[in-house]
Amino acid sequence: MAELRRDPIGGRWVIVDTDHPTKPEDFEHESHSWRGGVCPFCYGNEALTPPEIESFRDPHTSPNTSGWQVRVVPNKFPALQIEGDLDRRGLGIYDMSNGVGAHEVLIDTPYHHKDIPDLLNEEIEKIISMSCRRAVDLGKDKRFKYIMIFKNYGPAAGASLEHPHTQLIALPMVPKNVMEEIKGAHNYFEYRERCIFCDIIRQETQEKERIILENKYFLAFCPFVSRFPFEIWIIPKKHNSDFSHLPPEEIPALASILKETISKVKKVFANPAYNLIVHSSPVNGDSGGVEGYHWHIEFMPKLTRVAGFEWGSGFYIIPTPPELSAKYLKEVK
């Protein structure tokens, strides 16, 4: 019989198919197909992006020329724009606002075909450091309440360019799911005076069966209440609500666990599309209740396509139990 599981943070129930679990080879494999054309993220094409905001680059090279390792530019087609004050107003029963915010693209690497598993640890550390720097910088703007950092890899995951990149969106409000996560964690904290994420780490470390990888500072595991098959969380073992203030000594450990985790996923599935989302605390907040919140990364390979239904209903059926996903990922060399 299938199993129903309840997310202890948000209270969502999901159905886990423990009877006929879907094996990795049963998921349909989709090859990535890209539009051709000149890549604006490759060396020599720097003029094809808006002028860079920040970069790590070889000394004696100039902005907007090659010689960079990580490069941040404004998104050419931003979802939100940086100019102007937030202007909230009503429209009968509805509420609206102008689209103030920021939308930046962090080009992960000069190499068009190198995703995280193909990079050196030091190169991944640069992506992480730059993400933190940009989050800190954007957070200084008092109009913004949340800095969302995420990565879409592959067209099936929503990427429109092949060259690996990460996106940052600064929002004038905290997204609903983030707010719910924070509230859920805060309720638990009020009741137990403990961080729910720390308690999850404790239970997962004890039970072991959903853990994929572990190092001094981080844990990678398939959450008990996953919403997607082979969903993975990467979480710092030491309590910290804010990704952008990641202690420098934790950066190499994060780079290494990220690289190893995604390598494992790519060995189980042939180069699947994926989404990676950093869940971190809001900025400039009187949003309250960040107590008990704990930053983490949610990683989701794009294996199934039952989108609209789950989207619309909030009701998830997980074809592969997380215990089994973790087993596959753990065992692959």
Place this chain on the structure above:
Amino acid sequence: MAELRRDPIGGRWVIVDTDHPTKPEDFEHESHSWRGGVCPFCYGNEALTPPEIESFRDPHTSPNTSGWQVRVVPNKFPALQIEGDLDRRGLGIYDMSNGVGAHEVLIDTPYHHKDIPDLLNEEIEKIISMSCRRAVDLGKDKRFKYIMIFKNYGPAAGASLEHPHTQLIALPMVPKNVMEEIKGAHNYFEYRERCIFCDIIRQETQEKERIILENKYFLAFCPFVSRFPFEIWIIPKKHNSDFSHLPPEEIPALASILKETISKVKKVFANPAYNLIVHSSPVNGDSGGVEGYHWHIEFMPKLTRVAGFEWGSGFYIIPTPPELSAKYLKEVK
């Protein structure tokens, strides 16, 4: 500049791209590709499904033979199973339960290639009547708290069989998104003593620009805070919280607006995959607060694939403003 809009029911903010709206021809078209094999839903293959639960069929024909117009069978691979009592228990920090529920498939028509726009109004009325009958019947089981009725059309929308069909899942708990919708509507009702959906109908009818179709009993419109491009709601004009107790005189009007709406979508897009979800009040409820709730259908053509990110963050970017979607749909003949 883009526009931020807030859903008055759930409080979710979305970004609407009013600057560079995506036109219908800009969405990538995906052709449906199906696995071959004998169709278990066609006439003559009745033995390939579990025995039928109920059907509308020609007099003098026997169950599980041809001669039916609409046929309901248990799902061969059910997400939940009908036997047993609900057994909720804790597992450390987590909560779980066995998978008690029901999962039925309503075969819409004997015709393998006829979707709703290709059927006669009377045939669609039979699908609606049977959906209501099954929902009423499943609702008699006191273990169930919610009857979810939905339709996935096309592989991109999660359908695994080509032959048009509808699904019913009876759940031992109310799904999170439904609960939020009910709570949001109830809060509004407590504050204003009016149904928020009735107020939305009033405002949309006044503003007109998002309305696609209207008849005596129903309205089809693109909601002000859509989460998907070309999302459409079909809502009864007369307040009613429960789809399964649809007044008989409204059934022909619903069949006709459904047929016309989906026909329009199929004229704007070449036979797109879609999801259709009935949002109705819970059953056997002490869930409270159904006051102010109003049943409706949410229809979402599957045009974009930016799934995981929105899924994971709850943060939606709408490439086509609903006003523009409604205009395209209204104008197509």
